[in-house]
Amino acid sequence: MSRKYLIAGNWKMNKTASESGLLVQQIHSSVGSQSTVQVAVCPPFTSMGKVSEELEGSQIALGAQNVYHEASGAYTGEVSAEMLRDLYVTYVILGHSERRQYFGETSKSVNNKILSTVAGNLKPIYCIGETIEQRERNETLDVVRTQIREGLENFSDSEVENLVIAYEPVWAIGTGKTATDDMAQEVHSFIRKTLAELFGENAAETIRILYGGSMNAGNASGLLSQPDVDGGLIGGASLSQKSFCGIVQAALDLEA
Secondary structure: OOOOOEEEEEOOOOOOHHHHHHHHHHHHHHHOOOOOOEEEEEOOHHHHHHHHHHOOOOOOEEEEOOOOOOOOOOOOOOOOHHHHHOOOEEEEEEOOHHHHHHHOOOHHHHHHHHHHHHHOOOEEEEEEOOOHHHHHOOOHHHHHHHHHHHHOOOOOHHHHHHOEEEEOOHHHOOOOOOOOHHHHHHHHHHHHHHHHHHHOHHHHOOOEEEEOOOOOOOOHHHHHOOOOOOEEEEOHHHHOHHHHHHHHHHHHHHHO
């Protein structure tokens, strides 16, 4: 089954609103008019209004880096799905390893956010992955299986088409280290098999599984050519038009 590549840029806590506006203009100029590869940018909350305006009429989708599981209320500092939807947000990154490491999030706590995201007509990009210690203990597959089952508990079969998984080996995030093509494919294939156990094989074949972990323009082609790698969740390389669009171009070349 053919799955459209998704290349999503996670800008993390970088770029002011004006800087974000300039970067998205540059990205739009390069890849914003094509629809062969789905492109998304996920700026910080302070830039989302500006980026949303700049993306009007573009094929590029807007994503958020987090959401709260309640619809509204006295939750100082939090943002709801409805607030994001009002800015024409499509995707929400959830369960990122940095949220787990620095803010105490777990697969079980992220589950509430995933369910509220789909209830709010947004598409979750659910991040999973192992630490270097877990990989050295040969626990990678057990870790990702548990994260999938806990994070997607009570996830409706009818929403599977809106689900995106991002495999991000924690040891490869921001370190310059990258899983080899074969290493990425092994875990991505296992993830798809685990999704098939939850939702059935046909549904699992429709779910895009992104690789996140120091993907760049140089290694993107090899990673994206793997049968179960459906795109990338890009961190540092998404902060430059040249490097980010180089990854998009690698996906476009594979589709040509």
